[in-house]
Every structure is written in structure tokens, then in C-alpha cells.
Amino acid sequence: MHFDSLYFFVFLAVTFLLYYRIGYKFQQLVLFAASIFFIAFLSPKLVVFTLIFVILNYFLGIWLQKKAETRFRVTVFWITIAANIGILGFFKYINFFFENVNLFLSLFNAQGSLKLLDLIIPVGISYYTFQALGYLIRINRKAEKAETSFLAFANYLIFFPKFLAGPVERSNHFFPQISKPVLFQADNVTAGLRLFLWGMFKKVVIGNNLADPVYKLYNNIEDYTGLPLLIIFFLQAIHLYADFSGYTDMALGVARIFGIKLVDNFNRPFFAxxxxxxxxxWHISLSSWCNDFIFSPFIVKYRKYGNKAAIAGIFITFYVIGIWHGANWTFVAVGLLQGIAISYEFATKRKRLQIASRLPQGLVTFVSRTLTYLFFSLTLVFFNSQNIHDAFYFLSHIFSDFRFNLSGNKLIYDSASFFVAIIAFGVIYIKEMLQEMKVDVPSYFYGLPRGLRWTGYYLMMVAVFYYSGAGDAFVYLQF
Structure with a gap:
């Protein structure tokens, strides 16, 4: 049940009516039941797994809280962490481990091999596992106490707007909101619907239409050289941003309708x-989670090693971010490249600032943003490739057999949708550029006469309806 499907709109309308009509005491129950139904629509088996995961972590949190002042606290804490990492590792990484063991054994002509397991990775497991880990770590740090309400805890892990692809919510941000009655406020509903429409416009009009050429190339990468590779090199970042930030806006919009504010995942990343x-x-909820629970504790613990600890912490953090995305060496490569880049920036910061101070500020900003975008596009070659070989093929053939002719490659179809997607991204880019310049674009838009505002809404809805593109699944559902 994707957010842009008719089924979801019916489901959302029913949940909305029940939530605000059934009474304050049962609001959490409505959200829990809605989340279970949402998951069951995806897969009945997933409901069983998810409920076991929720119940397990509910009692692990209470157990950890009870042992907080005893000598067993550290042992109990590591048991709770191991339980969650073990579940995630088993479902997501066990076959990856077996494949690499088999590959290693084959190098020595060893007899036998490990048989791969017939497993289906539970949808959303990376997101709610990290949420559970963050919750348990905060209990261990005595930053908060274990949640005693099962409904509140369950909603924290499986609240349906964020179940599929995040954001990675924080317990101290979510529990205070879910634990109190929510009165109907028209402003919440209006703001939520606006955000949902904006996210749907990004996802459907831009993300879906750019998905087709991006996936067409990566699924048949050796059929392409030169110009098509170069075009996708630049377009893939726009595609991923529109798809993922579009989903995030839709998720935040749905949650806002129910009076809950989830953490945002994006803050104009192309202006970094x-x-x-x-x-x-970019992906703020994940990167900040890794900073708070991996990088910062690491450099504090090993601060006596100075810069060496900082650099080691950077690589460990980005290894986790890379492998979090999936069991493939391509994601390890993404994390490694990010770690190298940030370590370089850390080591050369003073020298780079000295050079920048001698140049025009506008030029420095333009070059810095361009290089950052190009580097991100480079890492996306590994992110989107099916394996390391495909990534190296892409990079080694991007300037070979270069012809200014796309017709033979059939990468871009002869339809208006592709160009509508580019124009739509131009609108988004201008909006974000103005916001980067401290212009309050939303307030300006909301201050327009009603007729002009609704013209804007109708134009977005028409674009969504007529230029929906070939893609439908969200990129980050696979993680």
C-alpha cells in the first residue's frame, strides 16, 4: 500500500475519522490498529515478525530499566543490543556473509560451501531496529526511562507513516507527543495535506519520471557508454533526492494530520x-543517529588518541551508514568514499580556509557546492550499481565512445514527462535557493490570495495525475 495509491487514501480517511471521533483514550489504539493493518496489507507474515520484535524490545527496555542500579546493568545492556543486532544481521546480512565465505573458500579450491538461506528481509527492519537501539542506549545512559505503555512503545517502532522508510525517529522526541491526547486542529490537517501534496509532487512527477532512465541504464549498464552515462551521472542525485525527500514529506504530512511531528530528513542538501x-x-535522522550513538561515544572513549581517534571514528561511522543500506560491497564502497572525503576535509580544513579567504566568496561557494554535488554523484554510481564490477564499468566508460546522440540508446523516451520532471525540479531548486537566501517562501505563498494558492495546488495535482511516470516503489523501501 504505497502512499500514492488509492488504497492508501481510503485507509487514511478511515483512520483519520476514527482517530478524532473515537475519543482521546483510544487514539493510541487507533494508530496501533492502523499500523498493524497497514503492515498486514504488505504481508500477514510481516505482522507476526513485527509484533514479536515490538514485544521483545518492550520487555528488554523494562528489564534494562530494572537492572539500571545493579551490577548486572552492563551485561543486560549488551544482551539487549546483541539481540537487536543479531536479528538485523541474521535477516539482512547472513547470506552476504555466506556468499563471501564461499568466495574465500573457492580461492583455495576448498570442497563444499555454505548453503544460502531462503530468507525475505522484513520491510523497514533497518529503521525500527535503529530506533530500538537508540531507545535502549538512552535507557542505559539514564537519559530516559523505559516506556511502560505497550501501545505508546509499539507506535514508536511501527507508526505507519514512518514504517516503510523512516525517518529514524528518536524516542525522546516521539513519546511526549504520542502520550498525550491530540485535539483536532484544522491547522495540523491543512499543514499535513500541504506537505503530503508537496512530497507527492516531488516523488511522482520528478522521482518516478527520472527513475525509468536511471534504472534502465543500471539494469543494462554494459549497453551504454559515453553520453548516456554522463547524463545519468548528473541526474541520479536529483532522482534519489526527489524520491526520498518526497517520501519523507509525505510521511511527515500524514503524521502531522494526526498531530504528530516527525523529525525531518532533509535541509536543502544540494546547497552544502x-x-x-x-x-x-541529507538523511538527517540517520546521520545524526550515527553521530550521537557511534561517532561521539567513540571519540570520547578514545580521545587520548586525538585526531587518530576522530578519523577512525569517521570511518567506523560511515562504514555503518554504508552497510546499513544493504548487504553489498557497493554500499561498503559508498561508506569508504564518504569516510575518505570527510577525513580529508577534517585534515585540510585550515589550509582550505586560508585558500578560500584569498578568493571571491561567490566563486568559493559555487565551486564548493559543485564539487560536493559531483562527489555525491560519484558515490551514487556505487549506490545504484548492482555490484562493484558495474560501478567500475560505469566510471571507466563514461568518456568512451562519446556520441552526442541519445536516440540509439533509447534512454530518454519521446514524451513530455521527462522534461516536465526537469522543469519541476527547477521549481524546487529555485524555492530552496530562495530559502537558502533566508526568504520565507512558504509564508509568502500562504499570504497570496486564495485563488492564486489554489491555482498552485491544482497545478501540482494535475502534474501528479498526468505525469506520474513509470516508477512506483520508493527507493528507500529496500533498506
Missing amino acids: RNVGEFWRR
Whole structure:
């Protein structure tokens, strides 16, 4: 049940009516039941797994809380962490481990091999596992106490707007909102619907239409050389941003309708001037989670090693971010490249600032943003490739057999949808550029006469209806 399907709109309308009509005491129950139904629509087996996961972590949190003042606290804490990492590792990485063991054994002509397991990775497992880990770590740090309400805890892990692809919510941000009655407020509903429409416009009009050429190339990569590779090199970042940020806006919009504000995942990442800043603007919920629960504790613990600890912490953090995305060496490569880039920025910051101070500020900003975008596009070659070989093929053939002719490659169809997607992204880019210049674009838009505002809404709805594109699944559902 994707967010842009008719089934979801019916489901959302029914949930909305029940939520605000059934009474304050049962609001959490409505959200829990809606989340279970949402998951069951995806797969009845997934409901069983998800409920076991929720129940397990509910009691693990309470157990950890009870042992907080005893000598067994550390042992109990590591048991809770191992339980969650073990579940995630088994479903997501066990076959990857077996494949590499088999590959290693084949190098020595060893007899036998490990048989791969017939497993289906539970949808959303990376997101709610990290949420559970963050919750348990905060209990261990005594930053918060274990949640005693099962409904509140269950909604924290499986609240349906964020179940499929995040954001990675924080317990201290979510529990205070879910634990109190929510009165109907028209402003919440209006703001939620606006955000949902904006996200749907990004996802459907831009993300879906750019998905077709991106996936067409990566699924048949050796059929392409030169110009098509170069075009996708630049387009893939726009595609991923429109798809993922579009989903995030839709998820935040749905949650807002129910009076809940989820953490945002994006803050105009294409205006970042370096890779470090980029990760403070892109997939914010994941990068900040890794900063708070991996990088910061690591450098504090090993601070006596100074810069060496910082660099080691950077690589460990981005290894986790890379492998979090999937069991493939391509994601390890993404994490490695990000770690190299940020370590370079860390080591050369003073020298780069000295050079930048001698140049025009506008030029420095333009070059910095361009290089950051190009580097991100480079990492997306590995992100989108099916294996390391495909990624190296892409990079080694991007300037070979270069012909200014796309017709023979059939990469871009003869339809208006592709160009509508590019124009739509231009609108988004201008909006974000104005916001980067401190212009309050939303307030300006909301201040327009009603007729002009609704013209804008109708134009977005028409674009969604007529230029929906060939893609439908969200990119980050696979993680």
C-alpha cells in the first residue's frame, strides 16, 4: 500500500475519522490498529515478525530499566543490543556473509560451501531496529526511562507513516507527543495535506519520471557508454533526492494530520559546501543517529588518541551508514568514499580556509557546492550499481565512445514527462535557493490570495495525475 495509491487514501480517511471521533483514550489504539493493518496489507507474515520484535524490545527496555542500579546493568545492556543486532544481521546480512565465505573458500579450491538461506528481509527492519537501539542506549545512559505503555512503545517502532522508510525517529522526541491526547486542529490537517501534496509532487512527477532512465541504464549498464552515462551521472542525485525527500514529506504530512511531528530528513542538501555539511543536510535522522550513538561515544572513549581517534571514528561511522543500506560491497564502497572525503576535509580544513579567504566568496561557494554535488554523484554510481564490477564499468566508460546522440540508446523516451520532471525540479531548486537566501517562501505563498494558492495546488495535482511516470516503489523501501 504505497502512499500514492488509492488504497492508501481510503485507509487514511478511515483512520483519520476514527482517530478524532473515537475519543482521546483510544487514539493510541487507533494508530496501533492502523499500523498493524497497514503492515498486514504488505504481508500477514510481516505482522507476526513485527509484533514479536515490538514485544521483545518492550520487555528488554523494562528489564534494562530494572537492572539500571545493579551490577548486572552492563551485561543486560549488551544482551539487549546483541539481540537487536543479531536479528538485523541474521535477516539482512547472513547470506552476504555466506556468499563471501564461499568466495574465500573457492580461492583455495576448498570442497563444499555454505548453503544460502531462503530468507525475505522484513520491510523497514533497518529503521525500527535503529530506533530500538537508540531507545535502549538512552535507557542505559539514564537519559530516559523505559516506556511502560505497550501501545505508546509499539507506535514508536511501527507508526505507519514512518514504517516503510523512516525517518529514524528518536524516542525522546516521539513519546511526549504520542502520550498525550491530540485535539483536532484544522491547522495540523491543512499543514499535513500541504506537505503530503508537496512530497507527492516531488516523488511522482520528478522521482518516478527520472527513475525509468536511471534504472534502465543500471539494469543494462554494459549497453551504454559515453553520453548516456554522463547524463545519468548528473541526474541520479536529483532522482534519489526527489524520491526520498518526497517520501519523507509525505510521511511527515500524514503524521502531522494526526498531530504528530516527525523529525525531518532533509535541509536543502544540494546547497552544502562540503561533504560534512552535506551529511548534516541529507538523511538527517540517520546521520545524526550515527553521530550521537557511534561517532561521539567513540571519540570520547578514545580521545587520548586525538585526531587518530576522530578519523577512525569517521570511518567506523560511515562504514555503518554504508552497510546499513544493504548487504553489498557497493554500499561498503559508498561508506569508504564518504569516510575518505570527510577525513580529508577534517585534515585540510585550515589550509582550505586560508585558500578560500584569498578568493571571491561567490566563486568559493559555487565551486564548493559543485564539487560536493559531483562527489555525491560519484558515490551514487556505487549506490545504484548492482555490484562493484558495474560501478567500475560505469566510471571507466563514461568518456568512451562519446556520441552526442541519445536516440540509439533509447534512454530518454519521446514524451513530455521527462522534461516536465526537469522543469519541476527547477521549481524546487529555485524555492530552496530562495530559502537558502533566508526568504520565507512558504509564508509568502500562504499570504497570496486564495485563488492564486489554489491555482498552485491544482497545478501540482494535475502534474501528479498526468505525469506520474513509470516508477512506483520508493527507493528507500529496500533498506
